[in-house]
Amino acid sequence: MVKLNDNFFKLNESYLFSTTARKIREYAAANPDKPVIKMGIGDVTRPLIPQVAAAIAKAGEGMATKEGFHGYGDEQGEAFLQEAIKKYYLRIAGVTLKRNEIFISDGAKSDVANFTDLFSNDNIIVIPDPVYPVYLDSNMMLGRKIVFIEGNEANGFLPMPYEGLKGDIVYLCSPNNPTGAVYNRDQLKTWVDFANANGMIILFDAAYEAFISDSSLPRSIFEIEGARTCAVEFCSLSKTAGFTGTRCGYTVVPEDLVIDGHSLNKMWLRRQTTKYNGTSYVIQKGAEEVFSESGMAECMKNIEYYKENAGIMAKTMDELGIWYTGGINSPYIWLRCGMDSWEFFDMLLNEIQVAGTPGSGFGKCGEGYFRLTAFNTHENTLEAMQRFKKLLAK
Amino acid sequence: MVKLNDNFFKLNESYLFSTTARKIREYAAANPDKPVIKMGIGDVTRPLIPQVAAAIAKAGEGMATKEGFHGYGDEQGEAFLQEAIKKYYLRIAGVTLKRNEIFISDGAKSDVANFTDLFSNDNIIVIPDPVYPVYLDSNMMLGRKIVFIEGNEANGFLPMPYEGLKGDIVYLCSPNNPTGAVYNRDQLKTWVDFANANGMIILFDAAYEAFISDSSLPRSIFEIEGARTCAVEFCSLSKTAGFTGTRCGYTVVPEDLVIDGHSLNKMWLRRQTTKYNGTSYVIQKGAEEVFSESGMAECMKNIEYYKENAGIMAKTMDELGIWYTGGINSPYIWLRCGMDSWEFFDMLLNEIQVAGTPGSGFGKCGEGYFRLTAFNTHENTLEAMQRFKKLLAK
Numbered sequence: 001m002v003k004l005n006d007n008f009f010k011l012n013e014s015y016l017f018s019t020t021a022r023k024i025r026e027y028a029a030a031n032p033d034k035p036v037i038k039m040g041i042g043d044v045t046r047p048l049i050p051q052v053a054a055a056i057a058k059a060g061e062g063m064a065t066k067e068g069f070h071g072y073g074d075e076q077g078e079a080f081l082q083e084a085i086k087k088y089y090l091r092i093a094g095v096t097l098k099r100n101e102i103f104i105s106d107g108a109k110s111d112v113a114n115f116t117d118l119f120s121n122d123n124i125i126v127i128p129d130p131v132y133p134v135y136l137d138s139n140m141m142l143g144r145k146i147v148f149i150e151g152n153e154a155n156g157f158l159p160m161p162y163e164g165l166k167g168d169i170v171y172l173c174s175p176n177n178p179t180g181a182v183y184n185r186d187q188l189k190t191w192v193d194f195a196n197a198n199g200m201i202i203l204f205d206a207a208y209e210a211f212i213s214d215s216s217l218p219r220s221i222f223e224i225e226g227a228r229t230c231a232v233e234f235c236s237l238s239k240t241a242g243f244t245g246t247r248c249g250y251t252v253v254p255e256d257l258v259i260d261g262h263s264l265n266k267m268w269l270r271r272q273t274t275k276y277n278g279t280s281y282v283i284q285k286g287a288e289e290v291f292s293e294s295g296m297a298e299c300m301k302n303i304e305y306y307k308e309n310a311g312i313m314a315k316t317m318d319e320l321g322i323w324y325t326g327g328i329n330s331p332y333i334w335l336r337c338g339m340d341s342w343e344f345f346d347m348l349l350n351e352i353q354v355a356g357t358p359g360s361g362f363g364k365c366g367e368g369y370f371r372l373t374a375f376n377t378h379e380n381t382l383e384a385m386q387r388f389k390k391l392l393a394k
Numbered sequence: 395m396v397k398l399n400d401n402f403f404k405l406n407e408s409y410l411f412s413t414t415a416r417k418i419r420e421y422a423a424a425n426p427d428k429p430v431i432k433m434g435i436g437d438v439t440r441p442l443i444p445q446v447a448a449a450i451a452k453a454g455e456g457m458a459t460k461e462g463f464h465g466y467g468d469e470q471g472e473a474f475l476q477e478a479i480k481k482y483y484l485r486i487a488g489v490t491l492k493r494n495e496i497f498i499s500d501g502a503k504s505d506v507a508n509f510t511d512l513f514s515n516d517n518i519i520v521i522p523d524p525v526y527p528v529y530l531d532s533n534m535m536l537g538r539k540i541v542f543i544e545g546n547e548a549n550g551f552l553p554m555p556y557e558g559l560k561g562d563i564v565y566l567c568s569p570n571n572p573t574g575a576v577y578n579r580d581q582l583k584t585w586v587d588f589a590n591a592n593g594m595i596i597l598f599d600a601a602y603e604a605f606i607s608d609s610s611l612p613r614s615i616f617e618i619e620g621a622r623t624c625a626v627e628f629c630s631l632s633k634t635a636g637f638t639g640t641r642c643g644y645t646v647v648p649e650d651l652v653i654d655g656h657s658l659n660k661m662w663l664r665r666q667t668t669k670y671n672g673t674s675y676v677i678q679k680g681a682e683e684v685f686s687e688s689g690m691a692e693c694m695k696n697i698e699y700y701k702e703n704a705g706i707m708a709k710t711m712d713e714l715g716i717w718y719t720g721g722i723n724s725p726y727i728w729l730r731c732g733m734d735s736w737e738f739f740d741m742l743l744n745e746i747q748v749a750g751t752p753g754s755g756f757g758k759c760g761e762g763y764f765r766l767t768a769f770n771t772h773e774n775t776l777e778a779m780q781r782f783k784k785l786l787a788k
Contacts, residue, residue, distance in 0.1 A: 002594060005661075048458045052458070060454050060676070061448070063640060065441055199396055242465075246676060274405075275503070276500075282640060
């Protein structure tokens, strides 16, 4: 008699986005004359840059020809894309990687979740609160022991290791989703040293690295000395180049990351060659253009557009004297709402027709906070902030 | 101190294709005047049909426009593609599915391997020998207990359940890789009845279903009464439409598949929403064309091309009186070589410059057998079979 993985039944159902969507829908139906400005959008809204779309189209068309057809590729990705990413790391972060340390995939979510395969279930997993829910859920599916480290105003929602912290694997996300907070070099160095001293692995989610404009902040954990022996980095083209529906990401597993004589790079290669069959050639051709200098310059225009929105929101919070994180090197603003975060959601929706996301949806420590995103238009962002000011300056 | 998943270190390294490739390379280097005909190709060789490539190109180009841009899609796939596959099942197999029973992915390999997530490690896994290695490796990575069921000439390399067979999950692949053997309706009914009677799940790999032309043979396990309460079906566009490098597959999880009150359909949805982020919109637009009547008619021309090659090989085996499976409803011929399968490999390579794949590479029971594939050209297939006849008619 087949036995199911009963860890699935211990997972919390997340009703966060379905509940916010339902409330917005219901409000809109009852108030057709009062359009809601959606500041809870977690998806990009600006199209792919033409250079990337053209490369996808060309590769797609070529697949119908003898010369342009491509069958099975390497599970770890095409050399041309690995090379392009290698150059990108050197250019933006001064980090030298080997080509075989870069694994191409269909996105960071898959890689972050599948990377759990490499570890015994007998580890203690350290997860920040609040944070992107995939870290927690993918480990809960394996019945692993979870320890939360708290984000709060005192640490700027950037939890740090502390004496007595017991854990084997830690997830860090910087720039953070949902808080927009970014670890600085000293903070990451503290994490790296702690991990190396305690035989801990850092799974570093850098999905929002392209939003960092402050050059004093690290865009890759491999800018930090010692990271090559304790860290894996996940990255994505979703927010960098608008690939949320196009799907491409990559994971960096340094050759120096060796545990008990076993190379994690070789383990991940084995995992991917056994359980994955490579990323679409067509999409990899588009991704290659993202990492060209001209392509990235174009992509940065979209990122700048979102960041201007974030700047508009940050300025409003400053004017209102509201405590927040993010808004600078991130598409997110994480603000103190001074009340239950669902009550705040309802208040914004009902009184000024602005929809965001209640912080409590991202973890216990998110209660009392609220997330706004920069993925709407300038016009809507400005209008939402005008309404915000009117409401909260009362 | 982080603890690795040490099941990884119990995996056998497969040197099958790297060894055959090396031997071919070495032979070619030493004998530049004697070109080798590769009959071990496991990848398709004919380009995408123009209709599919055009749809990919159009969707790719559209991604650079406001109207054509698509961000995050549902993890389980786009409704238009689920609907197209639903119609395809009805058309080719008389099987009625619900849209939400069809999950789109980047390929059957990922789904077959990731589906293991839904089960406790405390199951006995039943795996045919010889067979596609992913079933074994993905379960060995979890340290699960494996029981092999033997394929042999007596059962036509189609192992059946037997009284006393203890197992909780069984993998069936039909048409089979590597043997090309296809279960008939009675045989699958026996498996389905056995599974239902014993609380067993059948993970049915139908990646080669499009090669079945004999209408008495089932193309989907859901043609068999009772399958909806015990089976999951994995399928792929790789061999159906040449998507080996384009990447798209799908998995059918019936709503009626309920274990201890838990829906496997809902569990797989939860797995995919947590650990996957959907298949590229661009690729799904191409896949949609595969399942249109005109698209499938075009795809079938490529399949017919491969099947003519398989027919040429089967005829040669008949003429030589060599026992084999496959060759009709499959791109594979699995032949008795009457000697150690690596010795046969060397003999073919050295004496007639034809390269195939030694059966022992697919499992212990493959020893003494040899796989030829239909993915070369007509001309090369004919030439290889001429040489085969000369050698073996001696």
